Amino acid sequence: MKTPLPSGEFHPPLLGLDHIVLRTDDITAMRHFYQTVLGCVFERALPHLGLTQLRAGSALIDLVEVNSELGRQGGKSPSQNGRNMDHFCLTLAPCDEAALLAHLRHHHIPIEPTNNPFIERYGAYGFGRSIYIRDPQGNVVELKPLADSSSRDTHPI
Secondary structure, three states: OOOOOOOOOOOOOEEEEEEEEEEEOOHHHHHHHHHHHOOOEEEEEEOOOOEEEEEEOOEEEEEEEOOOHHHHOOOOOOOOOOOOEEEEEEEEOOOOHHHHHHHHHHOOOOOEOOOOOOEEEEEOOEEEEEEEEEOOOOOEEEEEEOOOOOOOOOOOO
């Protein structure tokens, strides 16, 4: 049962987890663990970016090699003092991008990047436009409404 919202208040229509991104300095061990031990299925690899995507039910687990183009953006190798998770992505029902941005701004949530926040990226449901924000602990959260039928420019990730 849905909790009624105050009149006119917008809440992102959350549907579930789209994907998580884990940073690694041992792609072979991570693929073995997630594919062989847990049963994830290989989805695709973008070696020029250091990205391997594995299907985990309806979601994806992205493995990013720390010494790759993408991995270097997240800092040093995973350790007690190094970040392991790059970000996680929440799937939203199709919604108005302007309303979502207004809702986040109303709550003083910075959006990254500020100049062009919605970018086409690939996730568990294929390509779709998404934005990045941070939670109070600094974790990066990607918000990705399911795509509608409008045409858009496509970016590689």
